[in-house]
Amino acid sequence: MSSRGHLQPWIAFLGLFAAVALPLDAADAWRLLPREGVPGWIVILALAVAAYASVRAEKSALTAILLAFASSAGAWAALDLLPGLAGHTGPGFWALLFTSWLLAWALVSQLAAIKPRAGPAGFGLKLLVPLLFGAWLLIFWQVIVVAFQVPSVLIPPPSAIWAKLVSSIPILAADFRQTFLKAVIAGYVIGCGSGFLVAILVDRIPFLQRGLLPVGNLVSALPIIGIAPIMVMWFGFDWPSKAAVVVVATFFPMLVNTVTGLAASQPMQRDLMRTYAANYWQSLFKLRLPEALPFIFNALKINSTLALIAAIVAEFFGTPIVGMGFRISTEVGRMNIDMVWAEIAVAALAGSVFYGVIALIERASTFWHPSFRA
Amino acid sequence: ADPVTLQLKWVTQAQFAGYYVAKEKGFYEAEGLDVTIKPGGPDIAPEQVIAGGGADIITTWMPAALASREKGVPLVNIAQPYKKSGMMLTCRKDTGIKSPDDFKGKTLGVWFYGNEYPFLAWMAKLGLSTEGGPNGVTVLKQGFNVDPLIQKQADCISTMTYNEFGQVLDAGIPESELIVFKYEDQGVATLEDGLYVMEDKLKDPAFVEKMAKFVRASMKGWDYARANTDEAAKIVLENDETGAQTEAHQKFMMGEVNKLTEGSNGKLDEADYTRTVKTLLSAGGEAPVITKEPTGAWTHAVTDAAGLK
């Protein structure tokens, strides 16, 4: 990585040169970055200084600040120029964008190399890096959609999605309440809980282990899609039927992982329990469950995203006229793709926070696992 | 041969018999066309497909087409094989519903995904809120089938004369226990299953010519289907890739569809168009289907070129 770290600024210089020398506008050869006035020069200077700084001192706070300033100035300039260039962007524009991105990546590498620290500073850093990454994802999305004039009924630009999101907060909130707070949470708790309990049951009663597990695999491998219409038939249109789909979807991963996890302890650790003549529950709670925790958390994490998808999909099969899945399917039909993406953004945010919370709990309760000790 | 791709709004069924017949009977071939028919489904918005370049021509309902037009997909109606609307609301009698005045406080099943516009227009006309409450109706997004009515989860559900209504009867509920409200009868009918293309393409005379051939052959297909109900139903069945359709149901559907296509030679009737637009504009509400009177949303250029009078 360190060798690439040295290469990056040099490529950035090349890119900067291209950004200065080549036209921004494919239709106007004389539209050059230096002729954009003071802002143009600020951007050029900022990029040059930051690239130079990262050649001289690869890792320093000053370099980081310069990189941050330069890459955001470059990105800001590109986005500012963009509307006027829709459909006829020139090579200079792409060079500018590419150079800014390269410096942003250099910044990310630098931030990622910082040793993790405790406290709010460390937490902020942990958030900052993926946010930078995501911001650039959005920038590229915006640029590509606008530059190539992709019809907005196919993919709208992030700016339009943001505008829609801000103007539709009451609707989005109502959908979120219906789908996430009611269906997902209830289904997730019941699904993971019952998967866990059945795993214990199966573990406890060898007869079930041999009888129920194969049949259970069969039943619980039912595709959620097929389950959804049946659940609507059985549990009605409102959220309970969606929760039921979530239950079915989350059950299997939990069962498989818990059963695997319960078998994960070392032979010598089990022998130790034998020497204490520990009964089933004692060795379960004191040895096998702690040892199974990493597996259980694996299931909880996979399920956290699966639950949301399942609930949304289930709403395609009949629902009252509120809910994230309802909104998505309806607005696609209405060609309001920006609303669809606003809803997806809410879903992604909710899902990520959900996942993040579980990952935090995992870290706190399985700190002893080698994967966290390193 | 000249390739043409047609995107249907729904799955392979007798609703689209004209196109399948034209293809099987070689009417397209005779015009020098090589037509690919893409079935649709509940998750396919033909408007989106054509905007993405996945089809040359689509069948869709006019409300959805006009809404798309406002959203920047300039669709133009070039032909209208369906004269009448097949939409209706089917209620169980035991709910006490006798007329639209009794809808208040009831639960109604509605199709969304761009199919809800006629319903919204109707409710607006009746002055009923769709947000529930004592002075409104509770709306359910209805799934793919008629279960909500059979299982009494809804008081009324949306049906097409040719499809879902037959399923309700199949489920063992006799007509005597049902009461139906046709959109045609309520004066809120909108045009269904027209043929639409992208506006810019029509600037090319060669394209107009190709579409004229397509429309001419398709209308021949529809005429044939009207004349030979059973054979047309069989042709549809053969083209169904899922192998899930039953012959009885397709025959029923063909019969009902024929009643709706009767009276159209393919040429859009301006009066029907005006009525549809008026209905939609009157709907109003918070999220109106269309906000202003559309222009250039239809043309007779193709049907004229095809010699349909």
Add this chain to the structure above:
Amino acid sequence: MSAVFKPFEERADGQQNAANAASVIDIRGLSLTFETNDGPVQALSNIDLDVKRGDFVSFIGPSGCGKTTLLRVIADLEQPTGGSITVNRVSPEEARLARAYGYVFQAAALYPWRTIARNVALPLEIMGLPKAERERRIADNLALVNLAGFEKKYPWQLSGGMQQRASIARALAVEPELLLMDEPFGALDEIVRDHLNEQLLKLWAKTQKTVVFVTHSIPEAVFLSTKIVVMSPRPGRVTDVIDCGFPRDRTLDIRETPEFLEVAARVRNGLRAGHSYED
């Protein structure tokens, strides 16, 4: 030393049952064969052994001869494929279920998610001891192995020897009648080892425990034991059983006496006989 010293014979008579009343472990013609991917491995062959109550028996023998396996059979962690064995005159399984023994593994086998104190607490929790009693035993036994102050550390934060000592404390905290120890002092330095040897001996003399002990150190075996069982390389057989008549309250000094050196020499010879090195 204030421990009550009772000669071995006297206590044996004090038992209610006659004859082999004092027999804690009785092994007859025991053998064990492991099935492995490239054929069976005979680990134990035709072992006879009788351990009386109050005995301190050491197993000594070349690496891989089956000492651990034999100890595991006694603890009901391994099923013999032939012969018979009783522990406390019932089957090893019943003895295990009656929590007849404490076991110290050759490796420390601490649970990584428990602190040192809570690792020691583990068997006590399982036995359902009240909290105060648990705390007392934890403190006492950690102090005994010189680990006071490390209660809150996790196993991976301790050195190898410290982990081993924690595991000894864990077994002692159970206060079992029968102690099975598999090279408990292998990872310890001489000074700590001597210290723990003395502590163990004191404990043994005071509480009249029976101890079965695996070791590689000849002096250790001679110093601690009332009986030394010398084993031959695979398939493990008992080649010699040597009695050590030293008083129960022996001290480290006896290691310089001629009697001690004589027994040690006998053990060394028995051991060497089993080896194939000819240097």
Add this chain to the structure above:
Amino acid sequence: MSAVFKPFEERADGQQNAANAASVIDIRGLSLTFETNDGPVQALSNIDLDVKRGDFVSFIGPSGCGKTTLLRVIADLEQPTGGSITVNRVSPEEARLARAYGYVFQAAALYPWRTIARNVALPLEIMGLPKAERERRIADNLALVNLAGFEKKYPWQLSGGMQQRASIARALAVEPELLLMDEPFGALDEIVRDHLNEQLLKLWAKTQKTVVFVTHSIPEAVFLSTKIVVMSPRPGRVTDVIDCGFPRDRTLDIRETPEFLEVAARVRNGLRAGHSYED
């Protein structure tokens, strides 16, 4: 014994560089503090040490005093928090990347999914040796530790001592200039231990390796070493460095000589001084 015997001084002079040319490990004022959940633990404090080429240095000290930690610092497995260290006159990291040493861990650390032979093969594969050479080294070194015949067994099918021997064979197979060994013989019986002590000594004399060796056995340290480093309990400090002047081709007999016993006594005293037991 046919090994070429060269007195230490002679070889040192034979080196091309002057002054401390022969210095393989040079440690100055080194210290290391671990951060743990309940506060920092100082493991090493102000260590000075100079290991010359051809030296056999033993670390001895109470359990938990930092021997393993010091060895890990030399191997670049732990970063010191103060002081300086060079290995082969470069930083430990560069030395590690140049594959300057072989390391035997305190626990066997065999990979459970590899047979014994393939565990020994592991470093050889990583070094990219040709197959024939690999096989030769595997066979030689397994024979050396008396494990011939166990090539196809998995680690968990071996006894503790056998696993430890396999791990020694693995380190020796690398044929490194510098051997770092952390209690390699802890789990072995006296006979095997004596045998391996002799083998190691032969190897050392023949190949002029430098060995840094952690042990708990005073006789072992005295028998093997040219220099014994005695460490005090935490925070680990060097309390004594004792030179052993025995010839390189010493045999086990020397353990009965008065010189031997004298050095051993000095080590024992140094060691005892560091302990807090007052019995």
Add this chain to the structure above:
Amino acid sequence: MTTLAIPARPRSLKKPGQIFPVTVVVLAILVIWYVGAFFLNAQLARDAFARQKVEPTISQLAEATFSMDRPLLPAPHQVATELWKSTVDQPVTSKRSLVYHGWVTLSATLAGFGIGTLLGLLLAIGIVHVSSLDKSLMPWVVASQTIPIVAIAPMIVVVGYNLMNGKLGLSTDTSRFLAKAMISTYLSFFPVTVGMVKGLRSPELMHLDLMRTYSASGWQAFWKLRFPASLPFLFTSMQIAIAISLVGAIVGELPTGASAGLGARLLAGSYYGQTVQIWAALLAASILAAVLVAIVGFANRIVLKRMGMAR
């Protein structure tokens, strides 16, 4: 003390047959199913009798509930008959054969699973080895899964399917196949990534230290240590991935224009309210899923055994 703590070690325990327990459980399920079918369908059946103005006896009612055309819950024998009719009674190439539809779905499932597992592995390797990827990519891998697949499926159709079919000129069938496989891939890479990130980080510290002492390259440490140590995690993840990949293929069959495949079959059954057909397709799908999961489980056992880890 009542129970034996831990089941005896496998060596001393002969693996008992599974047939008896499975039979008992299956029988129990069948009984529950019949009872469920009776109660769920009873209302519909009563309505039907009421229309004919008959007062049914219990046995008449039971018979009616077990033989309805559009039951809420079809009786097991109805589903079994339908399964039989649509597999054995049809040539496998027929559009009415579930074998044909099963194959269509299976091929997309396998393609998606293969690509997804590979992608998941590559991502996990990147995340474990490159710290800037770990910090920046991992949250987005998670976020990607919170995007409801069905919402993006139509876009895959329009952007993907139509691109392949229209602009790239691939055949309809290939485009459809690829679009489905893409959704499968999208769903199945995630469990593999999450599981493998954990698995590749699971080796004991001492085992990693050993690699450091050899100054093994990242690549060597990967092949010789991290990868073998992560295999149990890989297989568990793959079991989830293949099940979910089937779900993906089925979901993918909705928006590509209901054509062939178990998903299309399910939906078509739905449009026409043919409950028995839905259940038959559903059962076929879950049998397929179970077989796939079992195959992965079997591969797992073989690999672990060959590595000497199955103890």
